[in-house]
Amino acid sequence: MSKPYTEICKSAKYKLTGNGDRRIELLIESFEHMDLSMDADMYGTGSIINDFEEELAQLLGKEKAVFFPSGTMTQQIALRIWSDEKESKKVAYHPLCHLEIHEKDGLKMLHHMESILLGREDRLFNIEDLISVAAPIACLLVELPQREIGGQLPAWDELVELAQFCKEKGIKLHLDGARLFEVLPYYNKSASDLCGLFDSVYVSFYKGLGGIAGAMLAGSAGFVEQSKVWKRRHGGDLISLYPYIINARYSMNKRMGNMKAYWQHALSVAEGLNKIEGIRTIPDVPVCNMFHAYFDASKETMENIFASIIEKYNLCLIGNIKAIDGLSCKSEFTFGDSFSLLPPGLLEDALNHLESEIKKRQV
Numbered sequence: 001m002s003k004p005y006t007e008i009c010k011s012a013k014y015k016l017t018g019n020g021d022r023r024i025e026l027l028i029e030s031f032e033h034m035d036l037s038m039d040a041d042m043y044g045t046g047s048i049i050n051d052f053e054e055e056l057a058q059l060l061g062k063e064k065a066v067f068f069p070s071g072t073m074t075q076q077i078a079l080r081i082w083s084d085e086k087e088s089k090k091v092a093y094h095p096l097c098h099l100e101i102h103e104k105d106g107l108k109m110l111h112h113m114e115s116i117l118l119g120r121e122d123r124l125f126n127i128e129d130l131i132s133v134a135a136p137i138a139c140l141l142v143e144l145p146q147r148e149i150g151g152q153l154p155a156w157d158e159l160v161e162l163a164q165f166c167k168e169k170g171i172k173l174h175l176d177g178a179r180l181f182e183v184l185p186y187y188n189k190s191a192s193d194l195c196g197l198f199d200s201v202y203v204s205f206y207k208g209l210g211g212i213a214g215a216m217l218a219g220s221a222g223f224v225e226q227s228k229v230w231k232r233r234h235g236g237d238l239i240s241l242y243p244y245i246i247n248a249r250y251s252m253n254k255r256m257g258n259m260k261a262y263w264q265h266a267l268s269v270a271e272g273l274n275k276i277e278g279i280r281t282i283p284d285v286p287v288c289n290m291f292h293a294y295f296d297a298s299k300e301t302m303e304n305i306f307a308s309i310i311e312k313y314n315l316c317l318i319g320n321i322k323a324i325d326g327l328s329c330k331s332e333f334t335f336g337d338s339f340s341l342l343p344p345g346l347l348e349d350a351l352n353h354l355e356s357e358i359k360k361r362q363v
C-alpha cells in the first residue's frame with residue numbers, strides 16, 4: 001500500500017459503517033435552525049440546558065436528568081454516589097466494561113473504589129455470576145449492549161431477573177446506556193420501560209446518535225442533585241455547555257428514530273460476512289446496530305484486501321482493523337447513516353470481491 005490504510009479509507013466516496021466523517025461543520029449544521037439571540041446556559045442553569053434535561057428525564061422515565069460533558073465523568077460519579085449511600089466501596093460489572101478498561105482506573109484512583117468483575121471476558125454475565133459474589137456490593141453496572149464482545153445483549157427476562165435480585169438485596173442498579181437508543185428495537189420496549197429497571201441511567205449523544213460529545217445522567221431528584229455537586233467537583237460544570245447541548249439535541253432528533261433501520265443493516269451485512277469462509281461475526285446474529293468481525297488472516301492481509309475494494313468500488317467496508325496475532329485480526333462494525341447512501345448493488349459486488357480475494361489467499 002502506498003499510503004497508510006486509514007488514509008486510503010478517508011479517500012473512499014462510500015462508507016459502509018458510521019454516520020459520516022466527524023467534521024467540524026456538524027456544529028454549524030446543528031445551529032442552523034436555532035434562534036441565535038438565545039441566552040447561553042450558565043453553570044447548569046438556563047433554558048438551553050434545563051429544557052433538554054427535562055426532556056430527557058421524561059423520555060427516560062426518571063424524575064430528573066443532568067447534562068455532563070462526558071460519560072466517563074458521569075458514570076464514576078453515579079457509582080460514587082451509590083457507594084456513599086450504601087457505605088460500600090465495591091461495585092460489580094463486566095470485566096470488559098468501559099470503566100474497567102478505558103478509563104485509566106479513574107474509579108479506583110479518584111474514588112478509591114473496588115471493582116468486582118462478573119463472569120468471563122468473552123460472554124455476558126448472568127444472575128449466577130452475581131449470586132456467586134460473596135462481598136456486599138453497592139451497585140451493579142450493566143452495559144447495554146456489551147460493546148467489547150460485539151454488542152451482545154441479555155434477554156429481557158434476564159434483565160428483569162437481575163433487577164429483581166438487586167432490589168431484594170438492596171444493590172443499586174446502574175445502566176451504562178451509552179448506546180441505549182440502539183438497543184430499544186431489540187427489546188421492543190420504550191426507553192422508559194427499559195430505564196424503569198434501573199436506579200440510575202447514563203446515555204451518550206455521540207455513539208449511534210452521532211453527536212459531537214456529551215452525556216446525560218438520570219435518576220431520582222435526590223440522586224441527580226448529588227450528581228450536580230460531583231459534576232462541579234470534577235470540573236464538569238463548565239460555564240457554558242451549549243455547543244454540546246444544541247448539537248446533542250439536534251443529533252438525537254435526527255437519528256433516534258433510525259435505530260431499527262441501523263440494526264437491519266447490521267443484520268444483513270453480518271449475514272453476508274458469515275457466508276465467507278474465514279470470517280465470522282460476534283454475535284452471529286447482531287442484536288443492535290453493531291457487531292465484531294473476526295478474520296482468519298493477518299491485519300496486513302485484510303488491510304490490503306479492503307484497500308483493493310476501495311480502489312475498485314470506492315467503498316470502505318471497514319476502517320479500523322486490530323491485529324489479534326500474526327494470523328488473525330478483528331474489526332468493529334457500527335451502522336448509521338452512511339449505509340443508506342450506498343448505490344444499489346455496490347455492497348454485494350464488494351462482498352463478492354472480498355470473498356474471492358480471501359479465497360485466493362487460502363490456496
Ligand SMILES: Cc1ncc(COP(=O)(O)O)c(C=O)c1O
Nearest residue numbers: 070071072073098143147176178
Ligand atoms: C459503553 C461506554 N460507556 C462509557 C463511555 C464513555 O463515554 P465518554 O467518551 O463520553 O466519556 C463509552 C465511550 O466510548 C462507552 O462506549
